[in-house]
Amino acid sequence: MTARIFAPLPRIFMRTFASPSPATWIRHREDGTSASDPLHVIFNASSEIADADGITMQTGVPIARCAMADALRLEPSRASKPENIFKNDGRDELVIDGQSYDVESCRSDGYGMLTIVLKG
């Protein structure tokens, strides 16, 4: 669980940096139904990823961040593993500023924020 001293951090981050209009988080479930809800995200349409170990460099990668608690409030069944809160391979979609993105990966920073690497 998040240490108490860090507990307010996600809320402060989101209040300070979140895009003014929320994104739409669409989940296509295995049974064919889908759900969609507004979700506040911090969004950078063109991030750079440098990986010194494997010597890879990617530019222009869209990355969204959100508070894990916000996401779990909408989808409580995914609480078991932070890496699986946002699902890849077209199962989840984020619509940000009218553009739809697929999820590539989801990581938790351990302090209540999720980093979602997207694909345009």
Added chain:
Amino acid sequence: MPHVRTQLRNAIKTRLSTVSSIKAAHNMSRLLRPFQDDNFPVALVAVSENVTQSPGSMIGQQPQTRSYTIHVRLGVEGDEDVEERLEQLAVEVEKAMLRPDFGIGRITNWRYGGAEDLSPVEIDCGLLCSQVLTFGGDIMTLDSAPDTNLHT
């Protein structure tokens, strides 16, 4: 039409996605992108080609025998009982791939070529334990039409 190699690869993926214990079948290049642990078991498909030209005819009308090797990389999550789980998957994959009735015309010399050593592949989120099964088959085309199976 797409290349017969594309037709074959897509047909194999469609066939593999009918195997109930495989979550999804993708192109081999899927390895370049990150996986989540509920993406497994996964099947990744690549097709390589060897062409034998029939001598004698005019360029543009030469029949070609395209020998295909189909690499099906099966990957499972975790590091326990990897061999058993991969072999169990192989049972289902071999059964599903028994006949080359993929709906893309005639494929001759259809054969199962065997399984390679268990090999870990490096992926974005660590190592994936996987094994490659190979299948083979021949498709005839004209040299001027690599997108058309001569025997449909």
